[in-house]
Amino acid sequence: MRNAYRMHTGSRRWTLATTRQGNLLLDLHRQVEDLDNRGRRNNIRVRGLPEAEGESPQEILTGLFTHLLGEAAPEDFGIVRAHRALRAPRRDGLPRDLICALVSFPLKEELMKAARSRPDLSYMDSPVSLFQDLSQTTLDARRALRPLTRLLQERRIPYKWGFPFSLQARVDNMWHVLKWPNDIPRFLRNAGLPHVTIPNWILEGPPARAVGPSEMAHNLHPDQEPHRRRGGPNGPEE
Numbered sequence: 001m002r003n004a005y006r007m008h009t010g011s012r013r014w015t016l017a018t019t020r021q022g023n024l025l026l027d028l029h030r031q032v033e034d035l036d037n038r039g040r041r042n043n044i045r046v047r048g049l050p051e052a053e054g055e056s057p058q059e060i061l062t063g064l065f066t067h068l069l070g071e072a073a074p075e076d077f078g079i080v081r082a083h084r085a086l087r088a089p090r091r092d093g094l095p096r097d098l099i100c101a102l103v104s105f106p107l108k109e110e111l112m113k114a115a116r117s118r119p120d121l122s123y124m125d126s127p128v129s130l131f132q133d134l135s136q137t138t139l140d141a142r143r144a145l146r147p148l149t150r151l152l153q154e155r156r157i158p159y160k161w162g163f164p165f166s167l168q169a170r171v172d173n174m175w176h177v178l179k180w181p182n183d184i185p186r187f188l189r190n191a192g193l194p195h196v197t198i199p200n201w202i203l204e205g206p207p208a209r210a211v212g213p214s215e216m217a218h219n220l221h222p223d224q225e226p227h228r229r230r231g232g233p234n235g236p237e238e
Contacts, residue, residue: 026180029137029202034164036135042080042102043133044111048126051095057082061100064123068114078103095126099133138165144201148184151196 049060058079066073082100090096102108115121115130122128142149145167152159152169159169167178171191178187181200188195 026202030164030179033135033137037138037163040133040135042105042108044100044102044108045131045133046098046100046128047131048123048128049095049098050124050126051084051089057084057098057100060124061098064128065111067123068111068118068121072110074107077107141165141201144199145178147196148178148187148193148198151193152191155193157191 046061046064049064061079061082062077065077080101080103082098084098085096087096112130112132142161148167149159157169157171159167162168165179169176169191176187176190178184181198181202184198
């Protein structure tokens with residue numbers, strides 16, 4: 001009997017230890033993700049600008065930003081660095097995104113606000129969209145939650161993304177927050193939503209994507225759509 005009690009007690013301690021270890025790993029995962037996104041706060045990802053050999057990304061972006069702000073444009077935008085997305089050129093000939101880091105966060109926010117007010121923004125004879133640059137971990141999580149965000153949109157329930165990562169929805173003047181995969185049942189219940197299958201984006205890794213013709217044509221990032229299509233406060237930059 002005593003040996004059985006010792007075995008039971010040891011099993012319980014082991015369960016508590018593994019649970020605590022798992023929680024610590026999840027906290028570390030979230031902290032690393034948050035640090036990654038904080039390091040990108042002054043970054044802008046620009047989609048649609050034509051790509052040419054020997055181009056100067058800073059000159060192209062300076063021209064675009066000047067075109068965007070007009071007379072309010074400063075003489076120097078303080079672009080620390082600018083480069084194309086770090087991947088091989090696309091086989092379909094569409095341009096890779098241009099990513100830049102600015103010294104001034106207020107100026108970066110001013111540019112993003114101006115882009116949101118210009119749904120038909122174009123430059124160099126091409127439609128252009130501006131996005132907040134986000135970590136791949138955050139994009140994977142948002143991609144996994146697409147079925148839920150679509151459901152919120154269908155029900156016309158206001159929602160927004162939070163940092164560190166969270167999905168926040170307002171129902172009956174109350175905000176309900178989802179941070180982890182195991183928050184989903186409670187979130188659905190509190191928001192009065194039906195069951196929807198969401199993959200565990202942490203344990204199962206990024207969900208597979210079926211790339212359709214429209215997505216191939218636009219080269220969209222996971223859960224990112226151009227300002228002219230997304231609008232409102234629910235975009236990746238929120």
